[in-house]
Amino acid sequence: EAGVAQSPRYKIIEKRQSVAFWCNPISGHATLYWYQQILGQGPKLLIQFQNNGVVDDSQLPKDRFSAERLKGVDSTLKIQPAKLEDSAVYLCASSPNAGQRGTDTQYFGPGTRLTVL
Amino acid sequence: GEDVEQSLFLSVREGDSSVINCTYTDSSSTYLYWYKQEPGAGLQLLTYIFSNMDMKQDQRLTVLLNKKDKHLSLRIADTQTGDSAIYFCAESIRAGNMLTFGGGTRLMVKP
Numbered sequence: 001e002a003g004v005a006q007s008p009r010y011k012i013i014e015k016r017q018s019v020a021f022w023c024n025p026i027s028g029h030a031t032l033y034w035y036q037q038i039l040g041q042g043p044k045l046l047i048q049f050q051n052n053g054v055v056d057d058s059q060l061p062k063d064r065f066s067a068e069r070l071k072g073v074d075s076t077l078k079i080q081p082a083k084l085e086d087s088a089v090y091l092c093a094s095s096p097n098a099g100q101r102g103t104d105t106q107y108f109g110p111g112t113r114l115t116v117l
Numbered sequence: 118g119e120d121v122e123q124s125l126f127l128s129v130r131e132g133d134s135s136v137i138n139c140t141y142t143d144s145s146s147t148y149l150y151w152y153k154q155e156p157g158a159g160l161q162l163l164t165y166i167f168s169n170m171d172m173k174q175d176q177r178l179t180v181l182l183n184k185k186d187k188h189l190s191l192r193i194a195d196t197q198t199g200d201s202a203i204y205f206c207a208e209s210i211r212a213g214n215m216l217t218f219g220g221g222t223r224l225m226v227k228p
Contacts, residue, residue, distance in 0.1 A: 004159070033215075042121070042205050042218030043160070056215060091159060106216070108159030 002026065004109035006092050012115045018080040021112045025073070025094030031055075032069055033106060034077050035091040043091055049075065079114075087116045121208055121219035128225045135193040137222045139206035142187060148209040149182065150216065151191045155202045163191070163204075193224075201226045 005024040013019050025032050031050050035043035046065065048055040051072035060067065064083070069075040079086055089111040095104045120142045129135045141149070147168050152160040166173045166180045166189075173180045179192040189206055203223050207216040 040220070042207070042220050043216075044218070045215050048215060093159075105162050108161070110157065110159050 004092055004094055004107055006090075006109040006112050008112055009110065010113050010115075012117065013082055014117050015084055016081040018078065019082055019114060020076050020078045021090050021092075021114075023075045023077070023092030023109060025075070025092070026096075026107055029094035029096050029107075030072075031095045031097070031104070032075050033093040033095075034067055034075070035093065037089040037091055037111070039088070046077070082114075082116045084116050087114055089113050121206060121217055123204075123206060123219040123222045125220070126223050126225070128227065129196050131196060131198055131226055131228050133196055135191075135196045135200070135224055135226075137191045137193075137204050137206075137224065139189040139191075139219055140187055141189065141206075141208050141219075143208065143210050143217075144184075144187065145210050149180075149189050150207040150209070151178075151180065152205045152207060152218075153202045154205065154221070160205065196224075196226050198226045198228060200224060 007022050033048050034046040036046050037043040046060045047057040047067045049069040052069050065079055067077045091111045092109045093106040095106045097104045123139050148165055150165040151163045153163050154160050164175050164178055164180055166182050177194045181190045203221040205218050205221045207218045209216055
């Protein structure tokens, strides 16, 4: 079974530029998550999708971040414009069920490391 | 509020046991997790425990939960060099399985 795929793996941009990340979850997984992991910290949830609907985006900085999951499969996360403090690893995860707590294991991709200069 | 804390660093010798500790503040946590992150890789779920349990054992891993003190620990028996990684504890307190992670403990295993 293929894992969660993310691209690109690395991205370097200048502040005020735009950037987009792509995630392909494990086939058949209903729930998709985007996390931001700043160096030296644990991941912080940005947004959760169930199929193509948003479950929670309360921690997404909506003035500059946007995410979509068209057709309930792939997802893209966009930052426009980027700030220096957006430098982090952006992790995508998926889980097979409708987010049942505890037993619905989240499988993580390798992440995209973003550096904003 | 949600706050999960861990010590930053642990160093052990190969063959010894490792104990990684975690404290959390939200008493409504129902599931607590341990994840492992190796360099350049995503997070791998190691194990989880439901809040009505005190202990869970899975091969070399033992999870202890003290709900009164809001303290979670992960014991790795016979630690190997391949266990060197960052270990995160996480709690789930809200519907939808959203996780709140601690800052991670870097485990270094010396030969």
